[in-house]
Amino acid sequence: MASAADHASFLPPVLTFLSAAVIGVPIFRLLGQSAVLGYLVAGVVIGPSGLSLITEAETARSVSELGVVLLLFIVGLELELSRLISMRRDILGLGTLQLALCAVALGGLAMLGGLSMAAATVVGIALALSATAVALQLLEERRDLGAPYGQRAFAILLFQDLSVVAILALLPLLASTGTTSGGNWLGEALQATGSAVAAVVAAVLVGRYGLNPFFRMLAASGAREVMTAAALLVVLGTALIMEHVGLSMAMGAFLAGLLLAESNFRHQLEADIEPFRGMLLGLFFMSVGMSIDLALVREHWLALSAATVSAILLKTAIVVGLFRLFGSPWIDALRGAAVLAPAGEFAFVLLPVGGELGIVDGNAGRLAIALAALTMLIGPLAAKGLDALLATRRTSALEPAYDVIESAEARVLVIGFGRFGQILNQVLLAQGVSVTVIDKDVEQIRSAARFGFRVYYGDGTRLDVLRAAGGARAELVCICIDDPEETLKIIDLVHAEFPSARTYVRVYDRVQAIEAMNRDVDYLMRETVESALAFGRATLEALGVPAAEAAGVADDVRKRDVARLVLQQAGDPLDRADPVRSLVRIKPEPLITPVRSSRALTAETQDIIAKERPAPPEPARTDGAAADKARAEAVRADEIRPEPVADDA
Incomplete structure (x- = not known):
């Protein structure tokens, strides 16, 4: 039986991680920086190269990778299968081009630095992959995961996760002479691909036909903690199976979330998983900071600094060009490239495997790992600086940021300036009614100038924006947006926070009309009834x-x-x-x-x-x-x- 001392030995590392998070993250948030940067710096401070409060960075990273797993599960929960299918052009086209071009460019720089072609290939691929956890965290903080550039960035990240099997199969080929083991490599690659496809098909079948009955049975028991345990079982079990067949655990968790995205228990599962996701993701960022070898950085600071800046700028330039090629405006292209610039989590997997196979020698491998960690440290800073620059430009270009609303004394708050909202505003303004209009579509705001309307740039699903727009003083809140889910969310916010305001709602069809009636709106109109x-x-x-x-x-x-x-x-x-x-x-x-x-x-x-x-x-x-x-x-x-x-x- 374990003694009290054995149990107590687990407490100091846990308390160290919690203290570092509680101290480091608020400081960086007060400085206007991303929480990711706070976690990374906290990891450097408590790691072997800092105060040495935690000496086993690898153990911490193996546990903290569960944070990335849970993050991808929640992303899958919020992504409909139809939307994923609609993203196939970005996933296969944009994702393939990004990985190939960045790997070739970064591998070329590595060859100029003296590495062999095989070693440069491994390093180029490792650095071409992007940090899923960093990118998604930055997009969440910006509230831009659903924006067009956020969806394109996510498509690239998803393709990178899918490509891990092929990359890991490529490494033994690079390590071989190319003559004696080519057939054996091909057979192993086909076998690994077959196992991965079979595992995905099995997961889809179980998720499609088994998960809903399973959760209904557990819900009937009335035990809330059992539902939480079941959610973790599904996520971690799927992740483990996918890892066993060669896919990433994050890919498995994303698949589990995608299968449950249309489940009756979707919101309950998200609420159960969220606390674990947040803490473990923070632990992952700290483990990356702990992996930075400050002695190695000091010894090669000039070369690593130049390599870090070069890698970030090179990836940014390539991704900006690809985003523009696929139709994104310049601002979206820059913002998407900024979140994809840091090297990814798989660099800490590929580079050690390359070292074990003899492709990358020990010193080059350590430098490449340090370079990957530094890009994850510098990347959020660069993204934050870009956000500040774009915000200044947006404000000066009469494209106001969210929450910047000059007057909030209007009698009517109109949310949405599409074809329906435009006609509504014509009627109200013809009678001289004071109106505040908000919309998050920049093109609609630009077109409003031709009408002589003042439309503010704001997201109606955010409570702080509704307050700034005068929701508490408005007599009527007219909801005229297209998205059914966002419409219902705004109705709930208005009823909860501004009970004196009446809600007038434009809905799409009978199903949404009944949803709105169940929420006791004051007036609703289905879009095409009267016409x-x-x-x-x-x-x-x-x-x-x-x-x-x-x-x-x-x-x-x-x-x-x-x-x-x-x-x-x-x-x-x-x-x-x-x-x-x-x-x-x-x-x-x-x-x-x-x-x-x-x-x-x-x-x-x-x-x-x-x-x-x-x-x-x-x-x-x-x-x-x-x-x-x-x-x-x-x-x-x-x-x-x-x-x-x-x-x-």
């Missing part, structure tokens, strides 16, 4: 129907549609975690019983109609106040049957 009704009324008039009768028909359809919407809200609740299933359940149905059945002109059409014709619908179950409300609306709309309906309106 479609007006179009239908004009069509009837063109067919000879009197204007008054056509208006009555349109009004009748409007009432019936509203009644059905209320009945749908009061009936079977929507599956908010899976809107696709909700859309399948809410199918288009006629508001008025057709006078005759549909008939097919061909046998193929008849087969389609037969497959699509549903069984008679069951009455919607309503009870309590919701049922009374639904019945009242139904009476006003003349005997409406509670049939489900969905349309683009």
Whole structure:
């Protein structure tokens, strides 16, 4: 049995890490620097080259890599599969070009420094890879992971993780003579690739069909801690399997998150994982700082300084050029290149493996590892300096930063200046109503100048921006943005923080309308309802129907549609975690019983109609106040049957 002294021996390192984080990070944040830099410097101070409070940097890094694993899991949770598919051009095209060009350029510099071609290749690839943890942390701090340049940067990082298997398979080939073991290398590479593909397919199948039932069973037990344990089990288990077949643990965790992105338990899992992710990621950054050999840096300070600056500038120049080639504006290209400039975590894997295989000699390997660590230390500083420079330029170019709002006394706060918001503002300003408009699309802000409107650059999903925009004093908050999730988030923020403000909301379809009704908004309009009704009324008039009768028909359809919407809200609740299933359940149905059945002109059409014709619908179950409300609306709309309906309106 372990003694009390054995247990106590674990406490000093833990307390040292916690103290370094608590002291170092706030200091750098007060100085306006990134938290990443605070962790890195704290690691240098407590590591073997500093105060030697922690002497085993490798052990700390092996544990702290779990922080990167959990970070990628949360990123996967927030990324829909459809968006990942839409990024395939950036992942395969931009990712391949970035890795290849940076590896060739940096390898060329290494050869100029006296390394052999094989050693220069390993060093070039190791430095061409970017620091996933640093880049994602910087993007999170900027709140730009969802921005176009953030998505492109993430696509490159994802491709780099996918390429690790091929890179690790390449190293034995570089170590061989190229004649005696080529066939054996090819067989091993094919076997490793097959194992990786099989593991990914197995993970996809288990995640698709097994995880939701698994979490539902655990949730039924009511034990919160079991759900947390299950979340960690899924993440770490998938990461371990992927590492076993040659992929990175981070790639496995990302895959697990992606598989759970549409799960009913997505938000619960994110909340359970977040505390572990933050602490372990900080430990990872400190372990990188601990790996910097200050004695080696002092001995070769001039060469390492020049190499660090050259590597960062070279990677930045290449990535800027590629971003521009793929359509990014200059500012986005610079910001994306800045977060990708530091060398990556895999440099601490590839370079030691290259040393074990005899490709990179000991002294060159140590210098390359020190160079990689220095780029991770200097990179966040360069990114922060670039942010400050761009912020100054943006302000001077009449492109204000978030939160810079001159007047917050308007009666109406409008969020979104797209095609819907523009017409709304025309009406309000024609009546002389004071309006504050915010939008996070720079192009919309530029176009507002032609209207004579003052539109502020702000993100409506941020509480601090809403406060600065006068949300607490506004009589009405009009939400006119396209993104359904962001719309619902803004509704929740306004109701929680500004209860006196009324919420008027533009929604896209019936599913989002019911979501907004469940949040008790004061007024909502589906995007195409009124325009479609007006179009239908004009069509009837063109067919000879009197204007008054056509208006009555349109009004009748409007009432019936509203009644059905209320009945749908009061009936079977929507599956908010899976809107696709909700859309399948809410199918288009006629508001008025057709006078005759549909008939097919061909046998193929008849087969389609037969497959699509549903069984008679069951009455919607309503009870309590919701049922009374639904019945009242139904009476006003003349005997409406509670049939489900969905349309683009």
